[in-house]
Amino acid sequence: MIELIQFPWSPFCIVQRRILEYSGARHKITNIPSTDRSLVWRLTRNRYYAVPIIRDGSTVVFELNDVTQIVAKYLDNKLKLNLFPADTKGVQSILWRYIESEIECPCFKLNDTYYREFVPKPEQLAFLRHKERRFGRDCIEQWTACRKQILAELQEKLVPFEMMLQDKPFLLGPRPQFVDFDLFGMLGNLLYTGHYRLPSAHTSIRKWHKRMASVQIKSFSREEELHP
Secondary structure (H helix, E strand, O other): OEEEEEOOOOHHHHHHHHHHHHHOOOEEEEEOOOOOOHHHHHHOOOOOOOOOEEEEOOEEEOOOOOOOOHHHHHHHHHHOOOOOOHHHHHHHHHHHHHHHHHHHHHHHHHHHOOHHHHOOHHHHHHHHHHHHHHHOOOHHHHHHHOHHHHHHHHHHHOHHHHHHOOOOOEOOEOOOOHHHHHHHHHHHHHHOOOOOOOOOOOHHHHHHHHHHHHOOHHHOOHHHHHOO
16 A cells, blocks of 8 residues: 655645545655654654655655655656656656746745644744754744735746636646646645635635635546546
């Protein structure tokens, strides 16, 4: 059985979790403390400490850098999902880089302003220290004070996706591809605490998000799978 090792609020973990749900395959979710990554370190033989990682029998899958999609491509190949069709390889590569920088950044900042609600109390000091070492002292307080501005920034950066979705159900066509799951994961981080909603102006994104939350590969015929 495929096992996903994760933090439940991580946008990158939400991506892989939704892919597994979409596939309909039996899988296991293992949540680890944000302050204890020893399981990841051990499984990757001291080569990696971030999440998500996949354990599939004796196979352990993890990313090599910030722009690879090794985990998703492993699941795609293993589960025959056709999330990386040849004719959109270049476009998807461009899009996921934008999604994982321009969309992920405001989403995690907004989510982190409520970290006391989802990070267990014993882990909060280490979580705060990690954030401040990376983004500067009092970063979360600054993000909290600027929520409205960050939300406005996110709404603006979502405009291209709103335009893409005005005439089709998924970003690149009639069925979801990897970038749909990637965008869903970043927005899932934003929505994790329940304090935020998707921008009301982006009606196509809101409809797409509802579609993405429940879509299953079995919804598509075998003919569609062979000829997307």
